[in-house]
Amino acid sequence: MKKQLIGVIATVAGLAAATPLSAATRDNISIVGSSTVYPFATVVAERFGRSTSFKAPKIESTGSGGGLKLFCKGVGANTPDITNSSRRIKQSEYDDCQANGVTDIVEVLVGYDGIAIANSKASAQMKLSLGDVYRALAKDIPGPDGKLITNPNKTWKDVNPALPATKIEVLGPPPTSGTRDAFAELALGGGAKSIPALKALYGMSADDAAGIKSAMQSLGMSMGLYDSLAEQKGKPPKGKDIFKTIAYAVREDGAYIEAGENDNLIVQKLEANPNALGIFGFSFLDENGDKVQGSLIDGVEPTFDSIADGDYPVSRPLYFYIKGAHVGKIPGIQEYAIEFTSERAMGEDGYLPERGLIPLDEEELEQIQSDVKSLQRLEM
Amino acid sequence: MSYNSTTAIQASLKKRYARERRFQWYGRLAVLTGFVFLFILLADIVSKGTPAFTQHFIRIAVNFDADKLEVSANPTEEELYAANFNGVIKQSLREMFPDVSGRKDKRALYKLISIGAEYDLRDSVLENPGLIGTKQEVWLRAHSEAGSYLKGQVDTQLDEADRRVKDNQIQWLDSLRAEGRTESRFNVIFFTAGDSREPELAGIKAALLGSAYTLLVTFFLAFPVGVLAAIYLEEFAPRNRLTDLIEININNLAAVPSIVFGLLGLAVFINFFELPRSAPLVGGMVLSLMTLPTIIITSRAAIQAVPPSIRQAALGVGASPLQTVFHHVIPVAMPGILTGSIIGMAQALGESAPLLMIGMVAFIMDVPGGVTDPSTVLPVQIFLWADSPERGFTEKTSAAIMVLMTFLIFMNALAIYLRRRFEMK
Numbered sequence: 001m002k003k004q005l006i007g008v009i010a011t012v013a014g015l016a017a018a019t020p021l022s023a024a025t026r027d028n029i030s031i032v033g034s035s036t037v038y039p040f041a042t043v044v045a046e047r048f049g050r051s052t053s054f055k056a057p058k059i060e061s062t063g064s065g066g067g068l069k070l071f072c073k074g075v076g077a078n079t080p081d082i083t084n085s086s087r088r089i090k091q092s093e094y095d096d097c098q099a100n101g102v103t104d105i106v107e108v109l110v111g112y113d114g115i116a117i118a119n120s121k122a123s124a125q126m127k128l129s130l131g132d133v134y135r136a137l138a139k140d141i142p143g144p145d146g147k148l149i150t151n152p153n154k155t156w157k158d159v160n161p162a163l164p165a166t167k168i169e170v171l172g173p174p175p176t177s178g179t180r181d182a183f184a185e186l187a188l189g190g191g192a193k194s195i196p197a198l199k200a201l202y203g204m205s206a207d208d209a210a211g212i213k214s215a216m217q218s219l220g221m222s223m224g225l226y227d228s229l230a231e232q233k234g235k236p237p238k239g240k241d242i243f244k245t246i247a248y249a250v251r252e253d254g255a256y257i258e259a260g261e262n263d264n265l266i267v268q269k270l271e272a273n274p275n276a277l278g279i280f281g282f283s284f285l286d287e288n289g290d291k292v293q294g295s296l297i298d299g300v301e302p303t304f305d306s307i308a309d310g311d312y313p314v315s316r317p318l319y320f321y322i323k324g325a326h327v328g329k330i331p332g333i334q335e336y337a338i339e340f341t342s343e344r345a346m347g348e349d350g351y352l353p354e355r356g357l358i359p360l361d362e363e364e365l366e367q368i369q370s371d372v373k374s375l376q377r378l379e380m
Numbered sequence: 381m382s383y384n385s386t387t388a389i390q391a392s393l394k395k396r397y398a399r400e401r402r403f404q405w406y407g408r409l410a411v412l413t414g415f416v417f418l419f420i421l422l423a424d425i426v427s428k429g430t431p432a433f434t435q436h437f438i439r440i441a442v443n444f445d446a447d448k449l450e451v452s453a454n455p456t457e458e459e460l461y462a463a464n465f466n467g468v469i470k471q472s473l474r475e476m477f478p479d480v481s482g483r484k485d486k487r488a489l490y491k492l493i494s495i496g497a498e499y500d501l502r503d504s505v506l507e508n509p510g511l512i513g514t515k516q517e518v519w520l521r522a523h524s525e526a527g528s529y530l531k532g533q534v535d536t537q538l539d540e541a542d543r544r545v546k547d548n549q550i551q552w553l554d555s556l557r558a559e560g561r562t563e564s565r566f567n568v569i570f571f572t573a574g575d576s577r578e579p580e581l582a583g584i585k586a587a588l589l590g591s592a593y594t595l596l597v598t599f600f601l602a603f604p605v606g607v608l609a610a611i612y613l614e615e616f617a618p619r620n621r622l623t624d625l626i627e628i629n630i631n632n633l634a635a636v637p638s639i640v641f642g643l644l645g646l647a648v649f650i651n652f653f654e655l656p657r658s659a660p661l662v663g664g665m666v667l668s669l670m671t672l673p674t675i676i677i678t679s680r681a682a683i684q685a686v687p688p689s690i691r692q693a694a695l696g697v698g699a700s701p702l703q704t705v706f707h708h709v710i711p712v713a714m715p716g717i718l719t720g721s722i723i724g725m726a727q728a729l730g731e732s733a734p735l736l737m738i739g740m741v742a743f744i745m746d747v748p749g750g751v752t753d754p755s756t757v758l759p760v761q762i763f764l765w766a767d768s769p770e771r772g773f774t775e776k777t778s779a780a781i782m783v784l785m786t787f788l789i790f791m792n793a794l795a796i797y798l799r800r801r802f803e804m805k
Contacts, residue, residue: 042743043577056745058754287769290542
């Protein structure tokens with residue numbers, strides 16, 4: 001019996017010892033970042049791995065912010081070579097990169113993504129304006145006297161008499177998601193600008209402290225916010241900063257339901273509940289066209305063409321960033337970027353648009369292709 | 381006993397029997413409810429997952445013309461890697477359906493065949509260069525959407541706009557089927573390939589091996605450390621404040637959410653010791669931290685359950701304390717220790733949250749060759765497939781769950797087998 005035990009352990013030990021330890025450097029590309037770019041990057045990675053002698057890149061879906069944090073940590077085999085992002089790199093992230101020795105960054109714009117507000121095909125298609133979306137989902141909205149009040153709207157009819165009297169129920173991504181950031185900025189921010197008082201506030205520069213304060217006064221906001229923002233930034237805030245705190249806050253009373261990063265789950269929930277709306281990327285709408293339909297926003301339906309033309313208001317650019325210092329050290333980085341930006345991938349008839357990526361126009365694409373070939377360095 | 385109390389007892393007896401019968405029925409109902417739920421769950425997974433184990437192929441006549449492939453008559457390996465197999469497949473499809481015109485229709489036609497087909501063709505030519513210049517009838521893998529129609533999963537009654545498979549594609553597939561040019565085969569690639577973004581090319585092997593490597597590392601670290609710790613604490617350690625404190629801490633550790641161990645792994649193993657990200661080595665280390673408390677607690681319980689008479693008898697005939705423990709106590713406790721370890725390992729097998737932090741939640745195509753290669757594990761693969769927009773991954777998700785459960789049953793069977801072998805006769 002003892003012999004058997006030793007035998008078992010010896011077999012296991014033998015198996016473990018037989019697995020080779022790889023060297024400290026990597027021979028496969030490591031990619032992190034946005035969950036929105038992930039479906040496109042993985043398709044490119046797969047084709048790249050199959051059609052070349054390089055190993056297929058490893059891609060983690062960490063979210064745009066998480067990806068840039070890992071990316072900017074430093075240079076070396078333990079840090080990622082490329083990060084995907086569903087928004088442009090922020091100045092603060094760029095500075096963080098510089099401080100950690102990641103000085104040579106190449107920015108690659110890959111295309112656009114629309115954010116759809118969709119519901120089940122079992123119910124009627126919604127026709128919303130950005131203002132409707134803001135009044136339905138923002139935490140605070142201006143009341144009848146112009147002062148901010150907690151969003152009182154219970155049904156879509158409360159928001160806009162032309163809409164049906166169904167309860168406001170919207171399933172969407174959590175705050176860690178880039179989709180949520182973009183939705184807040186484009187849909188809620190865009191909707192807030194349809195209200196004159198907020199639009200005026202948005203345009204005020206930091207020098208106009210008196211103007212900002214009086215605008216805040218008429219919105220019924222406490223002055224503590226101005227001071228705390230000033231303290232946080234170390235300089236007087238702009239009207240835009242105040243605007244963001246009002247417009248980008250999503251209501252927390254149950255009308256907006258955080259449904260996790262799993263967009264398929266949102267589609268399933270919409271199917272089960274015809275009264276609910278869901279927020280997700282265009283590629284999921286494209287794949288599930290038999291179950292859900294995109295709502296018209298400002299009269300425009302989210303379709304491939306309307307997003308490509310820029311008519312659909314809730315769309316955003318997608319990027320990836322290359323760590324210049326790793327090119328040539330880790331094999332295949334530039335070749336991967338060239339494959340990603342090639343005509344057969346990103347072109348109008350390429351395999352990425354087939355997956356729901358909204359392609360760049362001809363000129364933009366040529367510019368990006370030449371930037372990738374010359375590894376054009378990003379300056380901010 | 382007086383007459384009165386006997387009647388009182390007799391009267392209450394009926395009630396007591398009824399109460400007992402009722403209780404038994406509650407028990408049966410509880411067992412039944414559990415079984416019904418289990419059955420519904422299994423039936424759902426199996427019925428959704430079974431189609432994933434078959435795959436459709438379409439036979440088309442491919443012209444391996446050197447000019448069309450853009451290679452020389454005797455191509456080198458490099459030339460073949462760059463050869464235009466995709467164009468050749470498209471041309472063959474056009475020849476089979478000469479009526480198809482218009483860019484949109486042609487694209488729909490090309491979509492019948494998987495994008496993996498060109499790589500399959502390339503591999504078959506690499507193996508047999510004599511194919512160049514000939515015309516062959518070749519079985520090519522169908523696209524997952526075409527496959528789903530051939531499997532009968534598409535509701536043709538739906539409006540065309542509401543379906544992924546369009547009317548013209550259905551017409552082509554029907555005519556191919558009528559000519560005997562379609563075939564359903566066992567989905568070999570599901571067990572031999574790594575992950576893919578094309579449902580028809582995606583396989584479970586990378587995740588399966590990743591799970592195996594990770595568990596190997598976990599077992600290797602957690603089992604010896606856990607069992608030795610349990611033996612020391614139970615048999616040799618003095619009972620004082622310090623050991624009490626250790627015991628409380630071990631019990632508390634068992635209840636710590638697993639993500640915390642992931643954070644610890646990220647901070648210590650990856651950031652401090654600079655071990656590779658996404659590697660089963662680090663995954664196994666993190667999971668062994670998570671399973672250690674379980675193994676220690678169950679092993680201690682097993683050792684405690686050994687009757688003191690065995691120890692006393694061993695000591696009585698002159699065995700040293702060490703001999704007593706290793707020759708007499710551990711063999712008796714072994715079945716219990718193994719059960720505990722397997723429960724711990726099964727827990728580790730199903731864990732994905734801590735692996736998120738150390739980068740094992742990733743798209744990895746290549747099958748890992750060792751414990752330091754980037755890899756993912758079965759539950760993560762299930763999560764990634766469940767999150768993919770392509771419809772074909774729904775069945776793959778259920779199939780992967782079936783594979784995970786088979787793995788688990790296999791582990792449990794191994795545990796039962798080992799327990800039988802170690803059981804004192």
